[in-house]
Amino acid sequence: xxxxxxxxxxxxxxxxxxxxxxxxxxxxxxxxxxxxxxxxxxxxxxxxxxxxxxxxxxxxxxxxxxxxxxxxxxxxxxxxxxxxxxxxxxxxxxxxxxxxxxxxxxxxxxxxxxxxxxxxxxxxxxxxxxxxxxxxxxxxxxxxxxxxxxxxxxxxxxxxxxxxxxxxxxxxxxxxxxxxxxxxxxxxxxxxxxxxxxxxxxxxxxxxxxxxxxxxxxxxxxxxxxxxxxxxxxxxxxxxxxxxxxxxxxxxxxxxxxxxxxxxxxxxxxxxxxxxxxxxxxxxxxxxxxxxxxxxxxxxxxxxxxxxxxxxxxxxxxxxxxxxxxxxxxxxxxxxxxxxxxxxxxxxxxxxxxxxxxxxxxxxxxxxxxxxxxxxxxxxxxxxxxxxxxxxxxxxxxxxxxxxxxxxxxxxxxxxxxxxxxxxxxxxxxxxxxxxxxxxx
Ligand SMILES: O=C(O)[C@H]1O[C@H](OP(=O)(O)OP(=O)(O)OC[C@H]2O[C@@H](n3ccc(=O)[nH]c3=O)[C@H](O)[C@@H]2O)[C@H](O)[C@@H](O)[C@H]1O
Numbered sequence: 331x332x333x334x335x336x337x338x339x340x341x342x343x344x345x346x347x348x349x350x351x352x353x354x355x356x357x358x359x360x361x362x363x364x365x366x367x368x369x370x371x372x373x374x375x376x377x378x379x380x381x382x383x384x385x386x387x388x389x390x391x392x393x394x395x396x397x398x399x400x401x402x403x404x405x406x407x408x409x410x411x412x413x414x415x416x417x418x419x420x421x422x423x424x425x426x427x428x429x430x431x432x433x434x435x436x437x438x439x440x441x442x443x444x445x446x447x448x449x450x451x452x453x454x455x456x457x458x459x460x461x462x463x464x465x466x467x468x469x470x471x472x473x474x475x476x477x478x479x480x481x482x483x484x485x486x487x488x489x490x491x492x493x494x495x496x497x498x499x500x501x502x503x504x505x506x507x508x509x510x511x512x513x514x515x516x517x518x519x520x521x522x523x524x525x526x527x528x529x530x531x532x533x534x535x536x537x538x539x540x541x542x543x544x545x546x547x548x549x550x551x552x553x554x555x556x557x558x559x560x561x562x563x564x565x566x567x568x569x570x571x572x573x574x575x576x577x578x579x580x581x582x583x584x585x586x587x588x589x590x591x592x593x594x595x596x597x598x599x600x601x602x603x604x605x606x607x608x609x610x611x612x613x614x615x616x617x618x619x620x621x622x623x624x625x626x627x628x629x630x631x632x633x634x635x636x637x638x639x640x641x642x643x644x645x646x647x648x649x650x651x652x653x654x655x656x657x658x659x660x661x662x663x664x665x666x667x668x669x670x671x672x673x674x675x676x677x678x679x680x681x682x683x684x685x686x687x688x689x690x691x692x693x694x695x696x697x698x699x700x701x702x703x704x705x706x707x708x709x710x711x712x713x714x715x716x717x718x719x720x721x722x723x724x725x726x727x728x729x730x731x732x733x734x735x736x737x738x739x740x741x742x743x744x745x746x747x748x749x750x751x752x753x754x755x756x757x758x759x760x761x762x763x764x765x766x767x768x769x770x771x
Pocket of ligand 1 (some may be wrong): 519521560561562563613614615623624625626640641643651698720725726
């Protein structure tokens with residue numbers, strides 16, 4: 331968002347208490363710079379006007395700072411998020427559950443694929459929900475905006491545009507609302523992209539996660555956290571189906587390594603600060619409003635555009651397969667993880683908050699060949715297939731979830747088989763792109 335007044339936007343760190351104004355050096359420098367610009371005008375008679383404006387400027391700004399920072403944290407009074415009481419009112423209203431038994435959930439990555447579906451499901455059942463998302467450009471940002479307008483806005487979920495690395499923003503949000511849970515889904519996803527932009531994985535999946543945990547642990551009554559880990563942490567593990575007890579110390583991609591690191595980091599925050607943390611290992615989640623970087627999505631696009639697709643195979647024509655899991659099943663798992671999470675005990679608690687790691691898969695792997703056959707049938711078109719040896723690009727040969735723990739802990743039972751799920755995806759895809767991008771077909 332472009333601030334209307336560049337001077338105002340640079341003094342947004344004014345504390346609420348009148349008389350304590352101590353602008354940061356950069357703000358002062360900026361104001362001086364702006365003043366110098368005016369003073370350089372030949373007419374020195376401007377001086378008194380500038381001086382007067384300066385006085386009026388602070389006189390009018392101080393009384394607007396009505397939101398006193400709690401717990402001694404510095405908060406901003408005007409930000410790129412509007413900074414106004416309207417912004418705060420909308421955020422607070424979105425956070426309010428329909429009944430006093432409802433949860434109040436902050437969903438990070440709210441305009442992402444799983445984030446959008448989960449936010450809507452939480453809101454629909456009566457929980458209070460605030461979304462947070464940085465709308466990054468990893469894939470088509472229009473799709474993110476569409477998820478916001480078509481799913482989140484309609485459900486009444488308010489989305490803050492911001493980054494989990496912005497600790498001032500996080501503290502401001504946590505100051506305004508006492509959340510019971512954080513559903514942390516903001517991440518740099520994609521296995522193969524890690525070879526192109528490795529630092530984005532560190533920034534989101536490590537730095538951002540720690541930043542969020544730091545903010546959460548500073549709250550007097552910290553919310554319980556449920557967050558997205560990944561099936562990719564099993565890496566080169568060849569024992570199937572993958573159980574939570576299996577080894578996860580052989581990641582095949584940097585993405586997997588950052589998700590595994592996230593699990594260890596979460597454990598440390600649970601151990602030291604008593605945070606209740608549940609990590610969900612998602613298995614190749616697919617469905618309507620999905621991610622364009624995933625194979626089922628771009629295969630659909632390429633088949634329709636009569637473009638060649640590469641189907642990976644292992645050594646000696648070994649099958650490559652995934653435990654494709656439908657979005658609605660995963661969302662049910664997320665909601666159940668929220669409902670069953672113990673409270674964080676916080677620093678001073680006698681009991682440690684719980685720490686759980688749970689697989690959320692479909693427990694029926696399907697080969698990439700079969701995935702393509704299903705798409706061909708649904709699209710009524712033949713794919714131009716090129717079978718290639720799987721490159722060493724972060725992919726693994728097989729994923730297969732053991733979901734016994736999810737059944738016990740979450741009452742989780744996946745319902746959708748791949749053919750039915752892809753039917754729903756293709757229907758959505760045809761509708762969505764027919765309206766939006768007829769020309770690209
Ligand atoms: O569960 C996870 O932890 C991850 O799931 C997802 O990764 P993957 O399971 O690798 O899904 P996806 O890329 O759709 O490839 C599907 C299949 O197509 C094969 N594949 C892929 C590309 C190609 O050109 N050809 C091909 O055969 C490919 O070899 C694979 O067998 C998420 O993207 C990731 O963010 C993470 O959440």
